[in-house]
Amino acid sequence: xxxxxxxxxxxxxxxxxxxxxxxxxxxxxxxxxxxxxxxxxxxxxxxxxxxxxxxxxxxxxxxxxxxxxxxxxxxxxxxxxxxxxxxxxxxxxxxxxxxxxxxxxxxxxxxxxxxxxxxxxxxxxxxxxxxxxxxxxxxxxxxxxxxxxxxxxxxxxxxxxxxxxxxxxxxxxxxxxxxxxxxxxxxxxxxxxxxxxxxxxxxxxxxxxxxxxxxxxxxxxxxxxxxxxxxxxxxxxxxxxxxxxxxxxxxxxxxxxxxxxxxxxxxxxxxxxxxxxxxxxxxxxxxxxxxxxxxxxxxxxxxxxxxxxxxxxxxxxxxxxxxxxxxxxxxxxxxxxxxxxxxxxxxxxxxxxxxxx
Amino acid sequence: xxxxxxxxxxxxxxxxxxxxxxxxxxxxxxxxxxxxxxxxxxxxxxxxxxxxxxxxxxxxxxxxxxxxxxxxxxxxxxxxxxxxxxxxxxxxxxxxxxxxxxxxxxxxxxxxxxxxxxxxxxxxxxxxxxxxxxxxxxxxxxxxxxxxxxxxxxxxxxxxxxxxxxxxxxxxxxxxxxxxxxxxxxxxxxxxxxxxxxxxxxxxxxxxxxxxxxxxxxxxxxxxxxxxxxxxxxxxxxxxxxxxxxxxxxxxxxxxxxxxxxxxxxxxxxxxxxxxxxxxxxxxxxxxxxx
Numbered sequence: 001x002x003x004x005x006x007x008x009x010x011x012x013x014x015x016x017x018x019x020x021x022x023x024x025x026x027x028x029x030x031x032x033x034x035x036x037x038x039x040x041x042x043x044x045x046x047x048x049x050x051x052x053x054x055x056x057x058x059x060x061x062x063x064x065x066x067x068x069x070x071x072x073x074x075x076x077x078x079x080x081x082x083x084x085x086x087x088x089x090x091x092x093x094x095x096x097x098x099x100x101x102x103x104x105x106x107x108x109x110x111x112x113x114x115x116x117x118x119x120x121x122x123x124x125x126x127x128x129x130x131x132x133x134x135x136x137x138x139x140x141x142x143x144x145x146x147x148x149x150x151x152x153x154x155x156x157x158x159x160x161x162x163x164x165x166x167x168x169x170x171x172x173x174x175x176x177x178x179x180x181x182x183x184x185x186x187x188x189x190x191x192x193x194x195x196x197x198x199x200x201x202x203x204x205x206x207x208x209x210x211x212x213x214x215x216x217x218x219x220x221x222x223x224x225x226x227x228x229x230x231x232x233x234x235x236x237x238x239x240x241x242x243x244x245x246x247x248x249x250x251x252x253x254x255x256x257x258x259x260x261x262x263x264x265x266x267x268x269x270x271x272x273x274x275x276x277x278x279x280x281x282x283x284x285x286x287x288x289x290x291x292x293x294x295x296x297x298x299x300x301x302x303x304x305x306x307x308x309x310x311x312x313x314x315x316x317x318x319x320x321x322x323x324x325x326x327x328x329x330x331x332x333x334x335x336x337x338x339x340x341x342x343x344x345x346x347x348x349x350x351x352x353x354x355x356x357x
Numbered sequence: 358x359x360x361x362x363x364x365x366x367x368x369x370x371x372x373x374x375x376x377x378x379x380x381x382x383x384x385x386x387x388x389x390x391x392x393x394x395x396x397x398x399x400x401x402x403x404x405x406x407x408x409x410x411x412x413x414x415x416x417x418x419x420x421x422x423x424x425x426x427x428x429x430x431x432x433x434x435x436x437x438x439x440x441x442x443x444x445x446x447x448x449x450x451x452x453x454x455x456x457x458x459x460x461x462x463x464x465x466x467x468x469x470x471x472x473x474x475x476x477x478x479x480x481x482x483x484x485x486x487x488x489x490x491x492x493x494x495x496x497x498x499x500x501x502x503x504x505x506x507x508x509x510x511x512x513x514x515x516x517x518x519x520x521x522x523x524x525x526x527x528x529x530x531x532x533x534x535x536x537x538x539x540x541x542x543x544x545x546x547x548x549x550x551x552x553x554x555x556x557x558x559x560x561x562x563x564x565x566x567x568x569x570x571x572x573x574x575x576x577x578x579x580x581x582x583x584x585x586x587x588x589x590x591x592x593x594x595x596x597x598x599x600x601x602x603x604x605x606x607x608x609x610x611x612x613x614x615x616x617x618x619x620x621x622x623x624x625x626x627x628x629x630x631x632x633x634x635x636x637x638x639x640x641x642x643x644x645x646x647x648x
Contacts, residue, residue: 103459235478242473244462248422248453253526254446254474300462 029296030306037085037313040320044081045073047324075216083214083278084316084332086222088285090275092311093233095286096293096302097268100240101261102170108287109152109272112177115283116184117155118276121147123188123203127195144206145221145277152273155180160265167247168261209282209333211319218278225274230308233267237304240264244301282318282333285311288340295347314340370397373433373530373562374419374449380427381414381586387426388414389586396530401556401563403573405597406583407607412566413454413534415583419564420451420532432530446474450528452519454535454566458507464518465503468493471525493524497551513544520551531555533565537572545569549576574598574621582606598622 045061046052050072052060059065060073091109098107109115125147158180163173188207192200239260242250250257272286289311290302296310297303318335374396381389389411396402396419404412417423419430421437430437437445450471458467471493472486494500497517502510507518516536523531533552537545553576555561567573573580574594582590582597584606590597599622603609609629616623 238473238476238478242470244459245470246453246457248417248451249456251422251442252420252446252451252453253470254441254443256442298461300459300466 026297026303026306030309033309033313037309037316040313040316041081044316044320045077079216079219080211080214081316083218083222084211084319085312086226087275087279087282088312088315089308090226090271091285092289092307093230093304094268094271096290096304096307097264099290099302100244101265102173104170104174105291107174110283111181112159113155113180113184114152114269114272115276115281116181118148118152118273119207119281120184120187121151122206123191126203127191127199149273149277152276153269155184156269167258206280208331209280210331211279222274222278229267229271234304236264282315282336284337284340285314288344289314291344292347373398375431378428379418379425381418381423382426392588396562396564398562399560400578401576402579402581403565403567403577404581404583405567405570405573410583411586412583416532416534416566421445443474448528449530450523450526451532452523452536456519460508462507463504464499464507467507467518468521468525471522489525489527493521496524497521512540513547516540516548530562535566538568545572570598570624575616575619594621598624
């Protein structure tokens with residue numbers, strides 16, 4: 001590793017073996033966000049009706065601790081926190097991809113209809129596979145996530161197919177996405193009205209996005225998906241930087257624009273669909289995390305790594321609030337907006353710039 | 358490369374870029390129909406012609422931004438559309454008309470993107486990238502602006518920043534689409550001086566689209582005058598910029614006198630009464646042609 005301080009070039013940390021160039025500021029942001037994430041996870045595990053001091057939380061995680069603590073931490077709280085980390089990371093990354101491909105800061109899986117597609121899938125299973133809103137083990141544990149994953153992918157496919165006209169145009173993609181979201185939302189409302197009250201109640205719980213039911217059963221699938229998709233996406237970061245220019249410039253620099261956009265869009269749809277299948281539609285993370293990351297790192301487009309870590313941090317902090325604040329436990333999706341929105345607005349006002357991508 | 362098609366009277370300069378029976382369109386009627394062209398190594402060529410004559414379209418096709426409907430573009434004898442686009446990008450750089458940079462991008466980052474064709478996913482940065490960027494910024498006199506945002510620069514500085522990016526790409530050929538449009542005269546001259554320096558000092562072969570005939574004459578070895586998708590005149594500025602050609606190409610009645618500074622031909626317009634309206638060429642309103 002070497003530190004480059006020459007004037008006139010991008011300053012940062014050069015990781016020699018990898019030939020990577022990282023900016024100091026980005027490293028700092030990712031480092032701080034990761035530290036905050038670790039603290040939030042520890043707090044998530046330690047706080048609640050049964051309190052475990054911070055030191056003992058780490059002790060348990062490292063294999064020690066009392067039997068009663070091990071039960072609470074390892075069986076209940078740790079999987080929920082882990083799903084929160086993975087889902088948040090996937091949403092942050094998906095948002096950064098959508099915003100970069102469309103060159104539009106408003107492009108998030110919600111606006112583009114991916115989450116609505118996933119919702120149609122999930123609510124269909126809830127409405128038709130169960131009786132009185134109660135689902136049997138298989139339909140609940142596998143049916144809902146699978147249907148939601150399929151719904152999200154179908155919406156993504158529709159988005160891609162309908163936006164394609166000799167290439168993907170960002171503006172067109174956002175408009176088509178808004179249309180798909182509207183169709184999906186109406187299908188969901190129709191499903192809610194044809195089902196009985198119990199169905200509607202259960203569907204609404206899913207539709208607000210919640211980590212309350214997350215357990216070890218959810219971890220492997222999400223971990224595998226994020227573990228494969230995230231590295232693939234991060235390799236694409238270099239191309240994404242060039243795609244933020246106009247199409248002609250990107251082509252002139254030797255980028256196969258349509259192929260790159262197609263692959264990156266597919267990765268974004270997969271990430272968003274997996275996250276939604278695991279925890280329901282957790283709003284705002286995919287929209288806010290990339291924009292917050294962009295402003296903290298002071299770069300020209302949403303930075304992928306920082307968006308991912310900040311997405312995870314935002315989600316876990318929101319779920320921590322959902323779990324521990326007094327009163328009725330609200331779903332995590334409520335708090336992602338409560339926490340993220342004011343902070344994003346603060347950054348927007350402070351930087352005195354239009355939302356940019 | 359001796360293909361026997363060098364410019365007559367010269368000792369067979371190497372032809373880098375070649376268009377054969379090129380037919381171009383944006384989905385509608387043909388903008389360029391059956392055009393042949395060769396670009397010799399180490400020359401500065403300017404394409405001139407009225408709005409909608411197909412000059413920007415031609416440049417886009419030469420830079421493989423537009424796939425031809427017929428015919429082909431050859432880079433060093435090889436069909437450009439059959440080559441890997443990254444390999445093309447190592448040899449041929451291009452600067453689109455009014456290129457767009459994301460808001461907040463710094464000059465250093467913009468120029469760094471020029472290294473893209475030389476990088477791979479497993480080797481994203483090397484010291485040769487640093488050297489190329491430092492040199493590109495120095496060449497254009499932009500080294501003092503490295504950390505400034507591109508969107509906050511003046512028009513001339515911005516254009517120099519973009520040319521720096523093309524330089525960092527380190528290509529032997531450079532295609533420039535109206536590089537001085539929207540610049541004031543002093544900045545126009547500044548950018549064209551830079552272009553000429555690249556040509557003489559680094560032997561970069563340049564093809565550009567220009568609107569200003571007098572500057573085109575002064576800074577080019579060769580002018581190509583186009584009208585309605587055809588080449589009407591092709592040669593040294595003195596051969597192309599004649600009163601007769603100006604009438605044919607632009608429908609412009611003008612006097613051509615020697616430029617008192619460079620002795621190149623200088624066009625003094627008299628009247629445009631001869632300008633015909635070409636509804637079919639006006640309707641090919643691709644944004645690149647609306648200038």
